[in-house]
Amino acid sequence: MKKKKMNTKLKYFLGLLISFPLLPFLYFQGKYIRKKVPVLPEALRPKGFVNGQFKSTLSLLTIGESTIAGVGVKEHKDGFTGALAQTLSKVFQQNIEWRVYARSGYTAKQLLTKIIPKIEETTADLIVIGIGGNDAFTLNSPKKWSRDVQNLIQAVQHKFPKTPVFFTNMPPIKEFPAFTRFIKFVIGNLVEILGERLHILADKKSNIYYNREVIRLEEWSAKNNLPTKNPGIYFSDGVHPSELTYQVWGKEMGTFISNQNIQLTKLPIVPL
Numbered sequence: 001m002k003k004k005k006m007n008t009k010l011k012y013f014l015g016l017l018i019s020f021p022l023l024p025f026l027y028f029q030g031k032y033i034r035k036k037v038p039v040l041p042e043a044l045r046p047k048g049f050v051n052g053q054f055k056s057t058l059s060l061l062t063i064g065e066s067t068i069a070g071v072g073v074k075e076h077k078d079g080f081t082g083a084l085a086q087t088l089s090k091v092f093q094q095n096i097e098w099r100v101y102a103r104s105g106y107t108a109k110q111l112l113t114k115i116i117p118k119i120e121e122t123t124a125d126l127i128v129i130g131i132g133g134n135d136a137f138t139l140n141s142p143k144k145w146s147r148d149v150q151n152l153i154q155a156v157q158h159k160f161p162k163t164p165v166f167f168t169n170m171p172p173i174k175e176f177p178a179f180t181r182f183i184k185f186v187i188g189n190l191v192e193i194l195g196e197r198l199h200i201l202a203d204k205k206s207n208i209y210y211n212r213e214v215i216r217l218e219e220w221s222a223k224n225n226l227p228t229k230n231p232g233i234y235f236s237d238g239v240h241p242s243e244l245t246y247q248v249w250g251k252e253m254g255t256f257i258s259n260q261n262i263q264l265t266k267l268p269i270v271p272l
Contacts, residue, residue: 040237043070043079046100050089057095059123060085063115063156064130066104067171072236073243076100080168080241083250084128091258107134108148116155124160128253130168132198136191145194149201153208164207164262168253170195172215177231178238211256224248 062068062081070079085096101115108131129152135145156165173179174188192214202210217231226248227233234245241249 040071040240042066042102042104043073043076043100045075045077046102048077048082048085048098050085050096050098052089052093052095054089054094057097058088058092058125059121060088060096060098060126060128061119061121061124062098062100062102062128062130063111063119064102064128064168065106065111065132065134066102066240067133067168068100068128068130069102069104070100070246071104072240073246078243079246080130080250080253081128083247084254085250087251087254088126088257091254102130105134107131107138107140108145108152110134112148112152112155116152116159119159124163126257127156127160127163127165128168128257129156129165132191132194133171133173135194136171136173136187139190140194142193142197146197146201149198153201153205157207162207164209164260166253166257166260167198167202167208167210169211169213169215169249170198172217175215175217175231175234176239177235209257209260211253213256220248224252 060081062084067080070076070081073079076082081098081100085098088094089096099121101119103110103115106115111129111131131149131152135148140148153165156163170191173191174184176184179187195210195212195214198210199212202208217234221227226244232238234242236242
């Protein structure tokens with residue numbers, strides 16, 4: 001574990017050393033991209049219910065940044081949470097009552113201070129968190145990221161002490177069509193380093209799980225029998241997922257959750 005931590009530190013400082021002289025260039029490229037990429041709204045209707053005609057119901061909370069906020073689709077039922085809830089209903093053979101708590105642009109620290117206090121529910125069967133992109137965009141260091149995520153986990157577990165918590169994959173920044181090669185290199189490598197730190201944290205804690213698969217579109221497409229010639233179909237604006245991506249990602253995350261052998265129900269898990 002210490003060796004893994006040292007490796008992420010080394011990767012971070014090497015990346016910093018290479019990138020530091022070019023930070024002004026990174027800043028102006030970032031400004032240009034922000035002007036070029038359209039500002040899309042968050043999805044509507046953050047509450048939903050999947051009625052699978054089962055006798056019992058599981059409650060699902062999703063928490064996070066813009067991808068969890070459903071930027072790129074009109075309503076949450078067509079986004080990540082809706083797709084995730086549909087998958088969970090099938091594999092656990094239960095109805096799913098779901099609710100989204102997310103905000104575009106939020107970091108792990110902002111989720112802790114601005115989102116967690118707003119959660120109205122006092123119980124939940126499953127919690128899924130999607131973060132990492134904004135911490136990479138703000139050049140958060142692995143050390144600060146680890147501290148912020150640790151604090152976030154503590155707050156969630158204090159509020160829901162027996163609920164399993166799942167972190168989604170980190171956003172595949174190296175695949176974003178709207179980004180330049182330089183930004184993909186700097187921010188893309190940093191987000192993967194943050195993912196490695198999250199893996200170390202999740203490994204240390206009970207009832208915390210992290211889907212550490214790094215999404216590469218070519219491999220992802222082959223696995224899900226999707227076209228590879230037009231990567232633009234996976235993005236709504238060159239940065240945020242399209243409805244297609246949300247559907248596939250939500251299904252994959254649901255499968256990941258079902259593979260962890262958590263005790264949510266006495267009913268058997270049904271393979272997809």
